[in-house]
Amino acid sequence: MMSNPDMTTTPTAPARGLLDHPLHWRWALALLVLLLALPVVAIALQQEFYIGLASRILIFALAATSLNLILGFGGMISFGHAAFVGLGAYTIGILMQGGISSAWVAWPLAVGVSALFALVIGAISLRTKGVYFIMITLAFAQMLFYLLVSLKAYGGEDGMSLASRSVIATGIDLKQDATFYCVTLAVFAVAFVLVQRLLNARFGHALQAIHENETRMVAIGFPVYRYKLAAFTLAGGLAGLAGVLVANQSGFVSPALMQWNQSGMLMIMVILGGVGQLYGGVLGAVVFLVLEEVLSSYTIYWQFGLGAMLLAVVLLTPNGLMSLFQRGAKEIGK
Amino acid sequence: MILFLEQSLNGLQFGLMLFLLAAGLTLVFGIMDTINLAHGSLYMIGAYLTATAAAASGSFLVGLGAGIVGTTAIGVLLEMTVLRRLYHRDHLSQVLGTFAILLMSNEVVRMVWGSQPILLNPPAALAGPVDLMPGFAYPAFRLLIIGVGLAVAGGLYVLVTRTRVGMQVRAGASNREMALAMGTDVRKLFTMVFGLGAALCAVAGGMLGPLLAVQVGMGESILILAFVVIVIGGIGSIRGALMGSLLVGVVDTCGHTIVPMVLAETLGASAAATAGPAVASILIYVLMAAVLFWKPEGLFPAHG
Numbered sequence: 001m002m003s004n005p006d007m008t009t010t011p012t013a014p015a016r017g018l019l020d021h022p023l024h025w026r027w028a029l030a031l032l033v034l035l036l037a038l039p040v041v042a043i044a045l046q047q048e049f050y051i052g053l054a055s056r057i058l059i060f061a062l063a064a065t066s067l068n069l070i071l072g073f074g075g076m077i078s079f080g081h082a083a084f085v086g087l088g089a090y091t092i093g094i095l096m097q098g099g100i101s102s103a104w105v106a107w108p109l110a111v112g113v114s115a116l117f118a119l120v121i122g123a124i125s126l127r128t129k130g131v132y133f134i135m136i137t138l139a140f141a142q143m144l145f146y147l148l149v150s151l152k153a154y155g156g157e158d159g160m161s162l163a164s165r166s167v168i169a170t171g172i173d174l175k176q177d178a179t180f181y182c183v184t185l186a187v188f189a190v191a192f193v194l195v196q197r198l199l200n201a202r203f204g205h206a207l208q209a210i211h212e213n214e215t216r217m218v219a220i221g222f223p224v225y226r227y228k229l230a231a232f233t234l235a236g237g238l239a240g241l242a243g244v245l246v247a248n249q250s251g252f253v254s255p256a257l258m259q260w261n262q263s264g265m266l267m268i269m270v271i272l273g274g275v276g277q278l279y280g281g282v283l284g285a286v287v288f289l290v291l292e293e294v295l296s297s298y299t300i301y302w303q304f305g306l307g308a309m310l311l312a313v314v315l316l317t318p319n320g321l322m323s324l325f326q327r328g329a330k331e332i333g334k
Numbered sequence: 335m336i337l338f339l340e341q342s343l344n345g346l347q348f349g350l351m352l353f354l355l356a357a358g359l360t361l362v363f364g365i366m367d368t369i370n371l372a373h374g375s376l377y378m379i380g381a382y383l384t385a386t387a388a389a390a391s392g393s394f395l396v397g398l399g400a401g402i403v404g405t406t407a408i409g410v411l412l413e414m415t416v417l418r419r420l421y422h423r424d425h426l427s428q429v430l431g432t433f434a435i436l437l438m439s440n441e442v443v444r445m446v447w448g449s450q451p452i453l454l455n456p457p458a459a460l461a462g463p464v465d466l467m468p469g470f471a472y473p474a475f476r477l478l479i480i481g482v483g484l485a486v487a488g489g490l491y492v493l494v495t496r497t498r499v500g501m502q503v504r505a506g507a508s509n510r511e512m513a514l515a516m517g518t519d520v521r522k523l524f525t526m527v528f529g530l531g532a533a534l535c536a537v538a539g540g541m542l543g544p545l546l547a548v549q550v551g552m553g554e555s556i557l558i559l560a561f562v563v564i565v566i567g568g569i570g571s572i573r574g575a576l577m578g579s580l581l582v583g584v585v586d587t588c589g590h591t592i593v594p595m596v597l598a599e600t601l602g603a604s605a606a607a608t609a610g611p612a613v614a615s616i617l618i619y620v621l622m623a624a625v626l627f628w629k630p631e632g633l634f635p636a637h638g
Contacts, residue, residue, distance in 0.1 A: 150612030307437030314431040
């Protein structure tokens with residue numbers, strides 16, 4: 001999956017700029033090996049529960065990373081990102097109801113549907129800025145939420161159950177949790193490396209430069225609007241991919257997937273992990289979901305503990321948890 | 335005709351209560367440049383305190399008074415301990431910080447009062463309907479809500495436009511740095527504005543408590559509506575908040591009666607019963623998207 005480690009430098013480029021986000025491939029490979037070993041260990045210890053949890057974390061890590069692409073690197077604070085997750089999930093559900101369960105057909109279609117909606121919503125929303133952008137993305141997500149609530153053919157407010165999981169090939173049975181986990185891991189890894197490559201490419205640099213100083217980028221002659229729209233569309237598509245996996249894991253889709261507090265949760269994950277940090281979305285998803293799991297096993301009042309932790313993170317770390325890992329690297333001031 | 339009149343009054347009543355929330359939110363946003371997701375929590379706390387004090391004292395009025403005083407105290411405390419540290423941070427840190435407060439206050443309320451909704455009765459004297467016109471009776475308590483809403487809106491108008499503090503508030507909303515330079519004591523002003531916002535939340539929570547369920551999470555859905563209101567009205571503008579609230583209140587309330595009727599005409603009764611409420615709920619978001627599309631700064635921008 002990560003066969004191409006020498007991505008930090010190209011022969012002509014300077015060693016490493018402010019806008020570069022290295023994969024830290026030694027660490028990444030070690031992490032990948034650990035993640036690959038997880039189902040083996042879990043099955044050996046008869047703790048299959050953790051395979052499901054790990055899949056869930058990977059799915060949300062993917063969704064949060066896609067949000068971080070536009071929120072952290074592009075400066076577009078979208079409060080409606082869960083809508084694209086939900087659209088991806090619903091596409092899977094609707095196709096399966098129509099008898100199409102092949103992953104090769106349904107998954108690209110789901111990503112396409114999410115990306116298409118992101119393109120249209122982005123094209124309108126990107127005319128606004130700042131808080132107004134936050135609110136207009138929320139408005140569109142709420143419209144889609146209520147639209148799906150009103151569609152009785154697809155379960156309305158109650159949602160719909162999926163007959164089975166998607167079919168990839170005869171040898172690969174997604175109904176097995178370990179297999180599903182491996183496919184999720186593969187999808188996540190490919191998507192993550194794609195985002196990393198993109199951020200270090202010309203497109204990613206331009207996107208980050210627009211975030212830093214939009215006026216200057218306009219003056220230099222960059223088609224700023226088109227860059228932002230492309231990033232927004234791509235992030236929507238990746239969120240749709242996360243939705244595909246959500247639908248397959250839970251075997252159930254409902255409008256609750258795209259409610260505003262789901263968008264809020266994705267945002268919280270990104271802010272928690274680190275806005276504009278390559279691993280920010282991943283770290284945020286891991287910490288948030290593990291905290292939720294651990295705290296809720298001790299007390300029914302676990303949200304209090306979660307809130308206290310989040311508050312401590314805000315007050316003590318300037319830019320999310322990732323800032324704990326990079327002492328001295330403070331060039332990018334806000 | 336009667337139905338239309340009744341729905342308009344309901345819309346007015348809901349809009350005025352939304353205004354109480356939106357006014358505090360828009361001031362905190364406009365003056366301190368702070369996104370406060372915990373605003374809905376103050377509304378919830380206000381409703382709970384009112385319900386508890388009303389049950390203990392047997393008087394709705396005493397309950398409401400205690401709710402306002404208690405919520406204001408909690409709001410001021412919150413401002414002095416946490417919110418103050420978030421003013422100079424970026425919007426995203428504020429979102430995370432106030433979301434943390436929202437989670438914690440939900441949990442505290444659940445610990446104290448349990449997760450079942452609690453009951454808040456309207457005052458016995460106002461429990462019945464009154465005849466506004468021959469053949470048109472309207473619940474007295476809802477009329478009281480409209481009265482209180484109008485009175486508070488009027489009081490707020492006088493406070494903001496006719497007093498020295500109000501002048502400083504307006505100055506802060508339209509240009510914070512300049513207000514600072516002219517010698518406004520911003521620490522005190524911020525605490526006062528936040529306390530005022532909390533008091534307005536408590537009024538809304540206490541008055542709406544008898545109509546809606548007093549329960550954990552009641553603050554979140556209305557918070558989103560309040561944000562919609564201030565974005566439509568223009569952030570930092572009290573007048574915008576009032577106009578936005580009335581617009582949202584009337585559109586939402588009337589939409590919930592008219593849309594199902596229209597759908598029943600065109601699609602048949604069963605389709606209307608299922609799709610109607612959802613389609614009606616879309617209306618205010620369409621309204622907001624349309625306003626932002628044509629007037630990206632809201633209807634009444636506060637920043638000149």
